Each structure stands twice: as structure tokens, then as C-alpha cells.
Amino acid sequence: MQSTTRRTVLELVHRGRARTRRDLSRLIGLSRSAVAQTVAELVAEGLLSEHVTDLSEHGTDREERRGRPSTQLRLVPHPGWVGAIDLGHRHVAVALGGMHHNVVDEARVGWRVDRSAQEALALAQSMLADALGRHAGRRADLRALGVSVPFPVVDATVQPIGSVPGWDGVRPSDLLGLPNATAVIVDNSSDLAAWGEFVQVADPGVRSLIYVSAGDGVGGGLVINGQVFSGTHGISGEIGHVPVPGCRLRCRCGRTGCLDALVSAASAGDASSVRAAGRAVGTVLAQVSSFVDPDLVVLGGALGSCDPGFVDSVSDSYRRHEPSRRVAFTAARLGLRSPLWGAFDRATQEAWASAFQLSPASRTRRLRATALPA
Ligand SMILES: [Zn+2]
Structure with a gap:
């Protein structure tokens, strides 16, 4: 049996999206006999277990609503x-x-x-x-x-x-x-x-996101079409060393005026420096986001995930520069x-x-x- 089908079956059961073979057949789009064969293999290998349960109270399909016993699938706890x-x-x-x-x-x-x-x-x-x-x-x-x-x-x-x-x-x-x-x-x-934030997004329609951590420095990462995109040199999404007009702070990279230096200074500064850093991040994001065209921008790090004023400044500044493009902004769900x-x-x-x-x-x-x- 194809490895991808095996993984999909295990994944759907693990995520609680499929409880029965019928659920699997509907979600994967394979015939019930093909699903039954994969399930039988996984049960024989000790990865899945089947339990006969009366699902009448929770059932979603006709057979279940009639109160017939149904065979529920569970992942067998795996050691390690x-x-x-x-x-x-x-x-x-x-x-x-x-x-x-x-x-x-x-x-x-x-x-x-x-x-x-x-x-x-x-x-x-x-x-x-x-x-x-x-x-x-x-x-x-x-x-x-x-x-x-x-x-x-x-x-x-x-x-x-x-x-x-x-x-x-x-x-x-x-x-x-x-x-x-x-x-x-x-x-x-x-x-x-x-990636950690992407797997937390409940909306399956979200396929691409930009993640920016702002705190002691600025980091960035991209998920495009459900995959992390690192780039050839591992620096895709890294907007920290984009120059900010008018900024004369020395950056850890040896240059002056980087976004990283501005945000690092703001993370130890007052509310107005946090807002200024947020505006600078929003401006840079507005400039780069058309390359990625994301559904969502997630702001993490100490400023991004813990300071609502920072998130507001970023999204306000972004929308001023990019009024036409609809992108959602959110603080990192997992915080730090x-x-x-x-x-x-x-x-x-x-x-x-x-x-x-x-x-x-x-x-x-x-x-x-x-x-x-x-
Ligand atoms: Zn720099």
C-alpha cells in the first residue's frame, strides 16, 4: 500500500477528523474497499485498533444515527x-x-x-x-x-x-x-x-503565511502552499537587515540602520518606540508581501506576541501602504x-x-x- 495513503489514514485518525472507515473513504476520496485494505494492514501492524461502539448519540451519518454499532478507529499508543x-x-x-x-x-x-x-x-x-x-x-x-x-x-x-x-x-x-x-x-x-504557527491555524483555507518574530532582533519565516520555504541560503523571510530610512542605530550584522537594530532598541524602550518599530515592520512587510501574497501575517517574539500595541502599529502601517490587499494579522498563538x-x-x-x-x-x-x- 502506498505510503502516502498510510500516512493520510494515520494522520486523519490522529487529528480526530476520521473515526470510521466511512469517514476515511469520504475524506480521502478512495473506495471503501481500498480504505478497508489500508486499515486492515495498519491494524495487522499494530498501529491502529478498531473498537465496536454505539455511536447513536454522536453519529453523523445515517447508519450511525439509526443507532447501529459502529467500528471506531484509534491510534495505538506507540512507545518512544x-x-x-x-x-x-x-x-x-x-x-x-x-x-x-x-x-x-x-x-x-x-x-x-x-x-x-x-x-x-x-x-x-x-x-x-x-x-x-x-x-x-x-x-x-x-x-x-x-x-x-x-x-x-x-x-x-x-x-x-x-x-x-x-x-x-x-x-x-x-x-x-x-x-x-x-x-x-x-x-x-x-x-x-x-511551521509551529502554521500547524495551529484551524482554517484549512490558509495555505501561506509570513511569520515575523520581533523582540531581541527580528526574524522571519515563510510557509508557502503548506510548506516551509527556507531559500537557498536559509535566509528567506529574514527581513531583519532591511535598511530603515533615517535609522542610524548600529546593527549586530555590522551595518547601521537595520530593522533588527530598531526593533531590538524598541524592545527595551517605551511605548512610543514600540509603535515606531511596529510602523517600520509594517512598512517593510508591505514592500515584500507582494512577492509571497500570504493569507496571514503572524507576529511572534516578545513584542509580536505580548504587546497588542505593536501588532496594531504593524497592521495599520501595512494597510496604509497596501490598502488593496487583504491580509490578516495576528499575534503568535504559541507566544514565545x-x-x-x-x-x-x-x-x-x-x-x-x-x-x-x-x-x-x-x-x-x-x-x-x-x-x-x-
Ligand atoms: Zn543588520
């Missing part, structure tokens, strides 16, 4: 752990969960991550070991780990804009020393945050946790791909989460 690490410029966060998007442990500490990749990853690893210890988990049972870093990543290698000596050319998976069986996914925090959750979701996909023997080609399909992590 999934982990995520989010390294920001000033924090280290980790999450640990099971194979079904159930985060059971989360921790976050302040840390100057830019100084040394080795130190930051060692700290993250010990936090992860502590989390496993709290749940009697073994390192050997960690099936996949998602790692979010605050720099561009190409082929799992960190390639900062400008030079960051503690991180230039680092391959985080080499420093983590995890068992070979643990799949490690390393990506830029804005890309992972964009967007990159961590994006890393966790991506790691879960990897864990699923190996545990459920899905072919590599199917890994490009995205597993969308059903609910916010606890």
Missing part, C-alpha cells in the same frame, strides 16, 4: 520519546513528549547562546536528560529530536549572517552525541516558528513557544516516518497538529 530544543539568542528551552504530540515536559532558562554552540547544546542536553529522568525515560528511546537555532541553517550546518565565532559552520547534530537511532532535525528558529513547538512537530514527523515505515518521499508531507500543546 520525541524531544525538541529551542536555542534563542538569550534562552535555551526544551520539550519532551510522546509520539502523539503529547508534550509532557517543558523547561526554559536564560542563557547567552551566541557565545558558544558547545556550551548551549551541552546545557540543552542536560535539560533534556533531566526531563527524561522525570518521566523514567531512557535516552535510547528518544526517536527524534528537533533543534531550533537562531541562525540560518543550510544542510544541517549553521551559517550565521556575518560572523558569529561560537557558531560559524557548526553542525549541532555532531555536538549532541545522540544514539544513531535518534533522528536529529536542525533548522532556523524562524522557519520552525512559522512557536519555534519550540515547530521543532517538536517536525521531530514528531521524523519519528512517525521511521516508526510507521513511511517512505522518505512522504516526509515532505506535513503532519498537522490537532491541538495546542498543554
